[in-house]
Amino acid sequence: MKKRVLAYGRLSEDQLAQLAREFEVQTFSDLTSADDPAFRAALPGAHGLIGSSLAITPELLDSAPDLEVIASISVGVDNYPIDELTRRGILLCNTPDVLTETTADTGFALIMATARRVVELAEWVKRGDWQASIGPEHFGSDVHGKTLGMVGFGRIGAAVARRGALGFGMKVLYSNASPKPALEAELGAERRELAELLAEADIVCVTVPLTDETEHLIGEHEFALMKSTAIFVNISRGKVVHEAALIEALEMGRIRAAGLDVFEQEPLSPESPLPHMRHVVALPHIGSATFETRTAMAQRAVDNISLALKGQRPISLVNDAAWRPS
CATH class of the missing domain: 3.40.50.720 (NAD(P)-binding Rossmann-like Domain)
Known part of the structure; x- marks a missing residue:
């Protein structure tokens, strides 16, 4: 049978x-x-x-x-x-394994789109608002040569870091439960405590799994540690981030922008302000969607x-x- x-x-x-x-x-x-x-x-x-x-x-x-x-x-x-x-x-x-590289592609796409304001400015062109050469009010931020802080350094985190270090000449920092000497040698990555990483990084990318220990790992205190020019990217799980604290940090200008593929509630509530913020790129959890x-x-x-x-x-x-x- x-x-x-x-x-x-x-x-x-x-x-x-x-x-x-x-x-x-x-x-x-x-x-x-x-x-x-x-x-x-x-x-x-x-x-x-x-x-x-x-x-x-x-x-x-x-x-x-x-x-x-x-x-x-x-x-x-x-x-x-x-x-x-x-x-x-x-x-x-x-x-x-089978989705590592695809999800890392999504993460780096969010880094690029958020830093260079790709979605916002593409919509600006669609509306017919491009009437003259752009000025500083539409400038984005460079990615090459910046410091990339990886919160989590497993398969996906390492794949994102590899794109940054080898493709864009980025300095890589990581916070992780254990040292990763092989990746340090390959990418020149440096291990930091989470608070140090948040204070140093130009771009913070979260790739940790959701556990009891990582739920709301990034909240009001952590956003306060980041640079006011920092870009925050989350491709892990929505509940790793305290979403209300993220919204407040964006509204108050404590960080510059956010690229998000995951949210505390999915699908994202129509009441959420996140997709309507000009400095946010919000995707419908497409990390492995090819x-x-x-x-x-x-x-x-x-x-x-x-x-x-x-x-x-x-x-x-x-x-x-x-x-x-x-």
């Missing part, structure tokens, strides 16, 4: 066919809530879940006693109760769940303590 997989992520026909050759697959298109009646009804017989952006709770797990693995089509795993999954022996897999990368992420998730349900170790296992070799 084939094991059952519930698929609620964006998988191609070929990827679904790959799963269907080995497992019984039930698909849920455009699933937005775990409370969907059809999804709930299917949980008792499910051995695997594959998808993203669905909050998994212990109560939901109670409805899936046969569950062996969850393959998330994402790097972030803040939607999952990892300790509870491990206690129950349920494997959690994610998709690191055809190539999303296809690769989905394939990694398919490979993860296939291996796990056949008793083999997945490629990208989050909770190693749940792994029990056959």
Whole structure:
């Protein structure tokens, strides 16, 4: 008897066919809530879940006693109760590596667009307001040769820093739980405590994962430490930043500008002032949103769940303590 997989992520026909050759697959298109009646009804017989952006709770797990693995089509795993999954022996897999470079591209695009006021001035041209040569009121800031402060220096943080150091001659600072000697040698990067980094950097880019320790890591105190000319970029998770403090820092001129791909509430509330500020570039969480990368992420998730349900170790296992070799 084939094991059952519930698929609620964006998988191609070929990827679904790959799963269907080995497992019984039930698909849920455009699933937005775990409370969907059809999804709930299917949980008792499910051995695997594959998808993203669905909050998994212990109560939901109670409805899936046969569950062996969850393959998330994402790097972030803040939607999952990892300790509870491990206690129950349920494997959690994610998709690191395949989206590193694409997300770093997005981060550096935000750095460039924000520093050079690309979106603001493109809209200015569209409105027909370009009637004469621009003056200082429309000038932006150079990126080359500036100091880039990376808050977080994992795969994505290092990839952003590599673009800055090698492509734009930027000095790289990083704050991280542990030293990164190889990256220091490669990029000339220097480790700083967070407060020192914020005070020195011309551009601050956040790439840390969301955890209990990093929630609201950047708030009123941290914005007060930054230069008044600083540009702030967030491509990690919205809740890493205290959004009200960010808005106040922008309104009061404590920092110059912000480039944001993530927000505390997503989709962004229509009441938020952020997308209407001329010195803010706001994107709809597009960090990994390219055809190539999303296809690769989905394939990694398919490979993860296939291996796990056949008793083999997945490629990208989050909770190693749940792994029990056959």
